Amino acid sequence: MGFVMHSIRATADTEGSVLQLDNLNVTFSTPDGEVAAVRDVSLTVARGECIGVVGESGAGKSQAFLAPMGLLASNARVSGHARFGAVDLIGLRGPALDRVRGARIGMVFQDPMTSLTPHIAVGDQVAEPMVRHLKVSWSEARARALALLQRVQVTDAPRRMMQYPHELSGGMRQRVMIAIALACDPDILIADEPTTALDVTIQAQILALLAQLKRERGMGMVLITHDLGAVAGVADRVAVMRGGRIIELGSVGIVMKTPRHAYTQALLRAMPRMDGPVADDAAGAGKADDAALTISRLSVRFPVYRGWFARSEVLRAVDEVSLDLRAGEALGVVGESGCGKSTLARAALLLLRPSSGQVVWMGRPLEGLSTRELKPLRRELQIVFQDPLASLDPRMTIGEIVAEPLLIHRPELNSQGRAHAVADMLTRVGIAPDWVNRYPHELSGGQCQRIGIARAMILKPRLLVCDEPVSALDVSIQEQVVALLADLKREYGMCILFVSHNLAVVRRLCDRVVVLYLGRMMELARAEELYHRPLHPYTHNLLEAVPIPDPDLQPARLTHVRAGEPPSPLNPPSGCVYRTRCPHAIEICRERVPQWQDAGQSRWVACHRFQELTHQS
Amino acid sequence: MSDAVALQRRVSGNARGLWRDAWQRLRRDRVVLLAMGLIVVIALMAIVGPAFSPYADDTLDWQHMAVSPGWQASHWFGTDRLGRDLFIRSLHGVRISLLISLLASAVSLVIGVTWGVVAGYVGGRTDEWMMRFVDVLYSLPYLFIVIILTTLFQRGSLTVLLIAIGAVGWLTTARIVRGQTLGLKRREFVEAARATGVGVPGILIRHIVPNLIGSVAVYATLTIPQMIMFESFLSFLGLGVQEPLASLGSLINDGAQEMQSAPWMLLVPAVFLVSLLVCFNLVGDGLRDALDPRDR
Numbered sequence A: 001m002g003f004v005m006h007s008i009r010a011t012a013d014t015e016g017s018v019l020q021l022d023n024l025n026v027t028f029s030t031p032d033g034e035v036a037a038v039r040d041v042s043l044t045v046a047r048g049e050c051i052g053v054v055g056e057s058g059a060g061k062s063q064a065f066l067a068p069m070g071l072l073a074s075n076a077r078v079s080g081h082a083r084f085g086a087v088d089l090i091g092l093r094g095p096a097l098d099r100v101r102g103a104r105i106g107m108v109f110q111d112p113m114t115s116l117t118p119h120i121a122v123g124d125q126v127a128e129p130m131v132r133h134l135k136v137s138w139s140e141a142r143a144r145a146l147a148l149l150q151r152v153q154v155t156d157a158p159r160r161m162m163q164y165p166h167e168l169s170g171g172m173r174q175r176v177m178i179a180i181a182l183a184c185d186p187d188i189l190i191a192d193e194p195t196t197a198l199d200v201t202i203q204a205q206i207l208a209l210l211a212q213l214k215r216e217r218g219m220g221m222v223l224i225t226h227d228l229g230a231v232a233g234v235a236d237r238v239a240v241m242r243g244g245r246i247i248e249l250g251s252v253g254i255v256m257k258t259p260r261h262a263y264t265q266a267l268l269r270a271m272p273r274m275d276g277p278v279a280d281d282a283a284g285a286g287k288a289d290d291a292a293l294t295i296s297r298l299s300v301r302f303p304v305y306r307g308w309f310a311r312s313e314v315l316r317a318v319d320e321v322s323l324d325l326r327a328g329e330a331l332g333v334v335g336e337s338g339c340g341k342s343t344l345a346r347a348a349l350l351l352l353r354p355s356s357g358q359v360v361w362m363g364r365p366l367e368g369l370s371t372r373e374l375k376p377l378r379r380e381l382q383i384v385f386q387d388p389l390a391s392l393d394p395r396m397t398i399g400e401i402v403a404e405p406l407l408i409h410r411p412e413l414n415s416q417g418r419a420h421a422v423a424d425m426l427t428r429v430g431i432a433p434d435w436v437n438r439y440p441h442e443l444s445g446g447q448c449q450r451i452g453i454a455r456a457m458i459l460k461p462r463l464l465v466c467d468e469p470v471s472a473l474d475v476s477i478q479e480q481v482v483a484l485l486a487d488l489k490r491e492y493g494m495c496i497l498f499v500s501h502n503l504a505v506v507r508r509l510c511d512r513v514v515v516l517y518l519g520r521m522m523e524l525a526r527a528e529e530l531y532h533r534p535l536h537p538y539t540h541n542l543l544e545a546v547p548i549p550d551p552d553l554q555p556a557r558l559t560h561v562r563a564g565e566p567p568s569p570l571n572p573p574s575g576c577v578y579r580t581r582c583p584h585a586i587e588i589c590r591e592r593v594p595q596w597q598d599a600g601q602s603r604w605v606a607c608h609r610f611q612e613l614t615h616q617s
Numbered sequence B: 001m002s003d004a005v006a007l008q009r010r011v012s013g014n015a016r017g018l019w020r021d022a023w024q025r026l027r028r029d030r031v032v033l034l035a036m037g038l039i040v041v042i043a044l045m046a047i048v049g050p051a052f053s054p055y056a057d058d059t060l061d062w063q064h065m066a067v068s069p070g071w072q073a074s075h076w077f078g079t080d081r082l083g084r085d086l087f088i089r090s091l092h093g094v095r096i097s098l099l100i101s102l103l104a105s106a107v108s109l110v111i112g113v114t115w116g117v118v119a120g121y122v123g124g125r126t127d128e129w130m131m132r133f134v135d136v137l138y139s140l141p142y143l144f145i146v147i148i149l150t151t152l153f154q155r156g157s158l159t160v161l162l163i164a165i166g167a168v169g170w171l172t173t174a175r176i177v178r179g180q181t182l183g184l185k186r187r188e189f190v191e192a193a194r195a196t197g198v199g200v201p202g203i204l205i206r207h208i209v210p211n212l213i214g215s216v217a218v219y220a221t222l223t224i225p226q227m228i229m230f231e232s233f234l235s236f237l238g239l240g241v242q243e244p245l246a247s248l249g250s251l252i253n254d255g256a257q258e259m260q261s262a263p264w265m266l267l268v269p270a271v272f273l274v275s276l277l278v279c280f281n282l283v284g285d286g287l288r289d290a291l292d293p294r295d296r
Helices: A061-069 A094-100 A122-134 A138-151 A170-182 A200-217 A228-234 A252-257 A262-270 A341-348 A371-378 A398-409 A415-428 A445-457 A475-492 A503-509 A527-532 A537-545 A554-559 A587-591 A610-616 B002-011 B018-028 B030-052 B086-122 B124-139 B142-152 B158-185 B188-196 B200-236 B248-257 B264-291
Strands: A017-030 A033-046 A050-054 A076-084 A105-108 A188-192 A220-225 A237-242 A245-251 A291-304 A313-326 A330-334 A356-361 A381-384 A463-467 A495-500 A512-517 A520-526
Touching (some): A017 A061, A017 A220, A033 A076, A033 A245, A050 A200, A061 A105, A061 A220, A122 A170, A138 A170, A170 A200, A188 A200, A200 A220, A200 A228, A200 A537, A237 A252, A237 A262, A245 A252, A245 A262, A262 A475, A291 A341, A291 A495, A313 A341, A313 A356, A313 A495, A313 A520, A330 A503, A341 A463, A341 A495, A371 A398, A381 A445, A381 B188, A398 A445, A415 A445, A445 A475, A445 B188, A463 A475, A475 A495, A495 A503, A512 A527, A520 A527, B018 B264, B030 B086, B030 B264, B086 B124, B086 B158, B086 B248, B158 B200, B200 B248, B200 B264, B248 B264
Parallel strands (some): A050 A237, A381 A463, A463 A495
Antiparallel strands (some): A017 A033, A017 A076, A237 A245, A291 A313, A512 A520
């Protein structure tokens, strides 16, 4: 199927247009020849309109908009036009280009840490473009910068002006980036994956902010993302890109409700939904009540060194967590970054020594065992990591990587036996067995993650810990990897501890879910109950923040996004740790730590007020 | 930019290890190729050259003492005060300089990598002690160590020279390797190996060291010229190789004394030394560029 174009508005109405791409082509010359990244892209962005550009990594969606900004790598060649007002940005260089970018076109990048200059106070970074482009004085620019920071809802803005990027949280940094992009009141704002590096709750806040700014300033906006949920809430029109081409273009309602191109349909199908039925993979298991893994009152504390003379502080990464994982069950662990979920996963495998508490595996306490005593048990306990490429040794072929556990735990196998086992496992995870001699960097992220899974599964473990196994992958690949894990679980019957910040993915795989906040357990329940009837206000907040790829619902959801970020885990609030963000907090929440209490139907919750709150709703 | 990287990666489907990649980049770098060629030529000359010459390094030619370069009596590069052929003596000097520097680099590499990897990976108290030991050695004036060693043992012995140079050379390697190890041990693939139950030696040998090789190789090629320099420096001071043996340093020392009347005595060994140093440095730089993944 070729290019699909919907609706009247999709045709270029040149009067209102801010940026008009005409037959834009970008090619890179590489050692392996010419690579076309963008092919014949034509697109018009109108004033007051937001275009969502969606596609997987490598689709050329960023390149298409970096090209007019003159920000492509040096081996890129560009042809075509990018009309911005009266000028064609393609081929523009030097001062002429500088007059446009940063002044009339604002840009927001994915990683707010690397796109801010580390040694300049954020206030000055916001003020600088105004001094450069609008020729105002520094004091005037700083005053305007303060107003801008307040507008983008940077909390405590006067103090933040003086701070440096590393002192701000990821969400605050991204707000600062947006303020910089808005500094000169641009005609168009290009946001390249602005929420991908952020937590769900912060993502929702940033998207809500972008939606507000679009309405209020009437500028054009381009939202480049792989997340269809983000597009549904903010964009007016959507361009779906694949292989450098726009394959479908139309208003958000039409494209997302009645996609015509097969690829768009596949993308939408791959998107895990929070509102659909729970997949049957999750149902069924976990009937046996015998706990395979029992974690009781587990704490992991890290000393934080504060210089020579200061007392070192203690960071409670995991605080008194008790869980049990039944045989054949998949248990999800969710929470924002810094909530201790990855620490919990590592402590459960004794990759990190817990500070106190017990880990019991099949009736055998693990926490006292030495590394040598643990070694035979490692065969049963395996882990899959978040970053698929970083978790594979770059100097080993994938055959060697998958065979390594066999060398350790099945020394009786000869090289032929190992090769057989590796080939079988590779086939099982969907990798051609004749790839054994390739190196990890030759594989895509999804393929690398399959190798990571093959390495973990080759010993047929009885517990598989998955630490954010799909967070670094594209949405459609995420779906495939989760499906693979579900298949393997059905086939081998191992239990899974699945750590993720993505509630939609957890829902797809897990029988039960536990919610962590600042190292403490907030709620534990069967998946469908947790998603349909959350008891804890924090769970409720998390669920509300998950974007739904439905343009009818999502904009409304964004209008009541809750503000606030998790406090520093070094200095957690007294009483209930969630009270500083909880809309229902009362006096008792400040004074007493809520009990971990049984809420019936094998649900557990730590909240003083959950009973009255559930009656209200 | 990740889009572009992903794209380029997808297109290059053919198998390419890091070394093959690096070699392909190196091959395109003409200067590095030239430098490598020159090193090979000089080394070959130093190894086989003296065998084809009518003169040995200690042959005294009474008819031609302190002659300037020219065609007389086939002393093309002239002779020194005692009538010894300068070209042959320089080739012998290159031989000794190369031998000492290569051996010393190898020794310092082995000690330095082992020391650094263990300190970095084990960490904690062990790391603290091992690195403080390095600091102490660093702070001793190495010239004193060499002088003491050469007075304690036979003066001008190659072994003592080797020990003296090697003892100082591994310190920097150890520091670099430790730093790299600290970064590598936090990487997820090392954690994955630990989760599989691979022991410490296995992790070090299979996972840490192979990933260090790139930066260590670069450092090693840059160490060799340093070692040549250091050896020449010691010989120049008279602490190194003794007569009748010659190293580039001692030849330069001899030549420097006749600098005004017979400049060739200084220039011939100096040209050898400088071309070796420049070539090794060029190769080291080229290798670093070729192995640098940032440019990928």
